Amino acid sequence: MLLDSDLLPTIPLTGRLTPAVLERAALPVHFEPGPEVRQRVAECREFTLLAMGDGQQVYGATTGFGPLVGFPGRDNGAEQCDNALNHLVAGQGGDLAPAVVRGALTVRLWSLCQGRSGVSPEVIDALRAALRTSFAPAVPTYGSVGASGDLIPLAYAARALRGQGHAYLGGERLPADEALRRAGLRPLELDGRDALALVNGTSVTVAAAGLALVGIRRSYEAALTLSACLTELLGAAPAFLAPQLLRAYGHPDAAHAAAALRERLEGGVPSGDRPLQEPYSIRCTPQLLGAARSSLGHAARVIADDLAGVSDNPLFFAEDGLVAHGGNFFGQPVAFAADLLSITATQMGNLAERQLDLLVDPHRNGGLPPILAVEPGRQHGVQGVQLAATATVAAMRREAVPASVQSLPTNGHNQDVVPFGTQAALTALAQAERLRWLHGSLAVAVRQAAHLSGRRSAAPRCADVVDRLIAAIPPVDPDRPLDVEVRRAADVLDEFSRIADADADADADADADAGAEDEVRCS
Incomplete structure (x- = not known):
């Protein structure tokens, strides 16, 4: 049913859309347009109807679609809507996660509220109403x-939204008309311009990329925390984090990562038993994670620009009397950024898998038993966890090929060069989840190593996260299934990283010249 707006988080549509808002939109949320948004949408709609009434050719409203633009469209608006949508219902594969689809609806809402697409105000209200419930259209993975x-x-x-096809409500897949009825929503009536404006943007692409960014930024914080915990557990000296050394390296984000690691290791006491130089999976963590931070910053700026823009064709500029036909629906910027996210996540996954290997190797783990087994041979510690981690990082490497x-040319060579941004973004989102599993795997091993070493970390920040892991996960003694506990450990890391992640979100918004925070206020 439609939820009372007073009981939901309220987000003004006049602010900047951020990946954090996209993540929040997985749950019911109230988007408030305000009078200025309503005015510009209404004025653009009026200009659009006048342009169409004056006999101007307006792509998709008076014409056919794609390579059939030279042919007239349907005379009736409702029939033109059917013309726009029905031929596109040809997707394949399993459904996208409802969170991704609701993120895409949120992006579409934000773009349409810029008052450049000529949609009816009813479209804006229908999207807002759907997002105030748990309604999520069932959308296949492949097609874009x-x-x-x-x-x-x-x-x-x-x-x-028209009551056709299928949709999810509260996680249940239903015929769309039934989902609308249960949610207290009415089927949306559209004309040709409305229909084309709803589909003619890269909203799925940027929604998936934005959600991937949120996840990978959170994993970046987890990587810093786990790297510090590993360093402390092994008794490694923090000489590789010397500020002078990192300043000489010349990359500010590497110096930032080193400073974050020093903060987490403050109060720790090296064992003095380690070799002069640690393996790269410890010694080069500031260089690797600093590069990751740089890449995430670039991707965040591109995604922020895309979320602030208008993705549609044509666009309507009432103040200039202009109907502009062009290519603002071409998703190349986010395609490149999403591939960068995927590559970055993969290298962070490589680091986590190698750190796990270091921790289970009795020749390098400071005297801990092999595979972190309490009774090697009679027990097998985290052996299965490492096997699954190896399989996961192999999958990440295969998926890191840029999309x-x-x-490939398609659509009668109308679309003769395409960016495949949707596939790039969905891959990045899957990589974010795999990276989370890898960090959960490493966290289980860290927790087991703490049990076997029998000592509490002298570094308070490391001790805090290990204590949280200890509270959530019993020691592996005897062997037991660990699949659920890997995910539970990932949850612990997520919670531990949320404050730092919020800081990173603020940094990214500043880099993107946002000038403000998310403008989310909870009633």
């Missing part, structure tokens, strides 16, 4: 090439 917008997935979303350069 990330050019001319995410046409096929967004067509499924638009049809569900953004795989252009």
Whole structure:
């Protein structure tokens, strides 16, 4: 049912859309347009209807679609809507996660509220109403090439809002008309311009990329924390974090990572038993994680720019009397950024897997038993966890091949070069989840190593996270299934990282010249 707006977090549509808002939109949320948004949407709609009434050619409203632009469209607005949507219902594969689809609806809402797409105000209100519930259209994974917008997935979303196809409500997959009825929503009526404006943007692409960014930034904080805990557990000297050394390296983000590691290790006492130089999985963590931070910062700026822009075609500029046809639905910027996210996550995964290997190797782990087994041979410690981690990082490496350069001409050569940003973004989102599993795996091993070593870390920040892991996960003695506990450890790391993640979000917004925070206020 439609939830009372007073009971939901309220987010003004006049502010900047951020990845944090996209993550929040997985749950019911109230988006408040304000009078200025309503005015510009209404004025643009009026100009659009006048332009169409004056006999101007307006792509998709008076014409056919794609390479059929030279042919007239349907005369009736409702029939033109059917014309726009029905031929695009050709997607394949399993459904996207409802959180991704709701993120895409949020991006679409924000873009349409810029007053450049000529949609009716009813479209804005219908999207807002759907997002105040748990309603999420059922959208197949494959179909978009990330050019001319995410046409096929967004067509499924638009049809569900009309009561056609399927949708999720409270996690249950239902016929869309039944989901709307249960949610207290009415089927949305659309004309041709409305329908095209709903599908003609890269909203699925940037929603998935934004959610991937949130996850990987959180994992970056987890990587810093786990690297510090590993260093402390092994008794390694922190000489590799010397500020002078990192300043000489010349990369500010590497110096930032080193400072974060020094803070986490403050109060620790090296054992004095380690070799002069540690393996790269310890010694080079500031250089590797600093590079990751730089890449995440770049991706955050690109995604912020995309979220602030208008992804549609044509666009309407009432103040200039202009109907502008072009390519603002071409998802190349986010395609490149998403591939960078995927590559960054993969190298961070390589680091986590090698750190896990270091911790289970009796020749390098400071005298701990092999595989961190309490009774090696009679027990097997985290052996299965390491096997699964190896399989996971192998999958990440295979998936790290860039999608953004795989252009294939399609659509009668109307779309003769395409960015495949949707596939790049969905891959980045999957990589974010895999990286989270790897950090959960390493965290289970850290917890087991703390049990076997029998000592509490002298570094308070490290001791805090290890204590949280100890509280959540019993020692592995005897052997037991650990799949759920890997995910539980990842949850602990997520919670530990949220404050730092919020700081990173603020940094990224500043880098993107946002000038403000998320403008989220909870009633």
